[in-house]
Amino acid sequence: MKTLTAEDENTEKYQTALQTLKLFQDNIELEYIYAINIKENENFSILIDPITENPGKIGDSVVATPALKTAAAGESAVDKKPYQDEWGRFYSAYTPVFDSDGNVAVIVALDCSAEWFEKETSKNVAAIVIVSLISLILGIFLSIAISAKTQRRFETIRQEMRDLNGEFNDLNQLMMRGSIQKLDAITDEGQRELLKTLASGETYGTSEQEDEISEIGNNLHSMQYQLKRYIGFIYSQTYVDEMTGVGNKAAYQVTIRNLEQNIEEHTAEFSVAFFDLNELKAINTNYGFEQGDALMLATAAILKEVFEQKNVYRIASDEFIVVLDHNSVLDMTTKLDKTETEIRKYNMAHADAPPLSIAKGFCTYQPECYEHYRQVFIRAEANMRKDKEEYYRIKQWGE
Numbered sequence: 554m555k556t557l558t559a560e561d562e563n564t565e566k567y568q569t570a571l572q573t574l575k576l577f578q579d580n581i582e583l584e585y586i587y588a589i590n591i592k593e594n595e596n597f598s599i600l601i602d603p604i605t606e607n608p609g610k611i612g613d614s615v616v617a618t619p620a621l622k623t624a625a626a627g628e629s630a631v632d633k634k635p636y637q638d639e640w641g642r643f644y645s646a647y648t649p650v651f652d653s654d655g656n657v658a659v660i661v662a663l664d665c666s667a668e669w670f671e672k673e674t675s676k677n678v679a680a681i682v683i684v685s686l687i688s689l690i691l692g693i694f695l696s697i698a699i700s701a702k703t704q705r706r707f708e709t710i711r712q713e714m715r716d717l718n719g720e721f722n723d724l725n726q727l728m729m730r731g732s733i734q735k736l737d738a739i740t741d742e743g744q745r746e747l748l749k750t751l752a753s754g755e756t757y758g759t760s761e762q763e764d765e766i767s768e769i770g771n772n773l774h775s776m777q778y779q780l781k782r783y784i785g786f787i788y789s790q791t792y793v794d795e796m797t798g799v800g801n802k803a804a805y806q807v808t809i810r811n812l813e814q815n816i817e818e819h820t821a822e823f824s825v826a827f828f829d830l831n832e833l834k835a836i837n838t839n840y841g842f843e844q845g846d847a848l849m850l851a852t853a854a855i856l857k858e859v860f861e862q863k864n865v866y867r868i869a870s871d872e873f874i875v876v877l878d879h880n881s882v883l884d885m886t887t888k889l890d891k892t893e894t895e896i897r898k899y900n901m902a903h904a905d906a907p908p909l910s911i912a913k914g915f916c917t918y919q920p921e922c923y924e925h926y927r928q929v930f931i932r933a934e935a936n937m938r939k940d941k942e943e944y945y946r947i948k949q950w951g952e
Contacts, residue, residue, distance in 0.1 A: 555658040559611040585664035635667035797853035805866040824917040827937040830871040831910040912941035
């Protein structure tokens with residue numbers, strides 16, 4: 554696409570690229586998706602805009618946000634702050650498209666209305682903010698009531714706390730209504746127990762024989778208890794893969810940003826390992842998805858055992874990444890040998906099931922060889938591909 558110009562607008566290659574963007578626009582209900590051309594000196598312009606109403610023209614300038622500059626450097630990014638242009642006020646996400654040489658050819662952008670996004674965000678946090686504010690206000694009222702020793706006012710507060718606690722429990726049930734359906738998909742025991750607690754509506758315990766002060770105090774404890782556990786669960790779900798219990802892609806992106814910062818500050822010391830299950834598609838087809846899932850869970854368990862859970866990330870269906878600080882080539886080679894030993898142990902213990910086979914490769918960061926994390930990742934992935942090719946070559950030769 555990077556070779557397209559305004560003169561190509563009616564050509565077949567332009568229409569092909571346009572129809573590709575339209576597929577995303579129509580099937581994922583994207584209102585604004587378009588391709589951006591990269592010029593010199595961090596200048597950007599519209600290359601393809603499939604929107605039918607008031608589309609951008611080839612060559613129209615695009616606001617050069619920090620996220621867009623990051624995408625131009627080869628890493629997907631999202632605007633942290635909204636920007637304004639002739640079409641309105643937006644947050645945008647950008648992802649680079651690479652040519653066969655590994656260079657950024659063009660950037661695909663998605664726009665999201667800032668007004669809509671901010672409204673939806675406000676809805677999601679409103680319940681917690683309201684409950685927190687009400688709890689704080691009622692806590693102040695409680696102090697005033699105790700100091701003034703006004704029984705009538707105290708009784709009013711007591712009743713308000715009862716009502717508030719009931720409403721909070723209703724809110725908690727509403728938010729957790731779908732939790733029970735997720736229990737079977739969660740493998741991490743800590744998350745499973747937390748989700749069971751949320752799904753069953755467990756609250757802070759109270760005594761049947763309690764005075765007014767104790768009742769109000771226990772109601773406050775109950776709301777605080779539920780709120781803290783709910784926030785903890787939401788946080789864990791943001792960064793933990795539900796199926797395997799390792800870090801998910803969001804957690805991996807945070808790690809990448811930290812490594813890039815360390816590289817810029819010349820303090821980076823790390824190794825990256827790439828793991829990909831062999832023949833998972835064939836196993837799913839011939840033995841069923843349950844067997845494929847069992848192998849993915851086994852892979853996650855082995856990687857957690859060898860590399861520690863905090864260093865393991867599942868970034869795709871059967872692809873895992875391990876990022877380790879201060880690990881040399883010798884350290885990584887030893888750990889990969891241990892991984893292979895654990896795989897053999899698993900296969901011996903599950904002789905009646907499809908065998909587990911994992912392609913693997915790694916790369917250790919060297920400041921004189923690599924300028925960015927992505928270069929280290931690409932090398933680790935390439936080494937994994939060589940290992941996978943060798944696996945299939947040996948299998949074909951053996952057969």
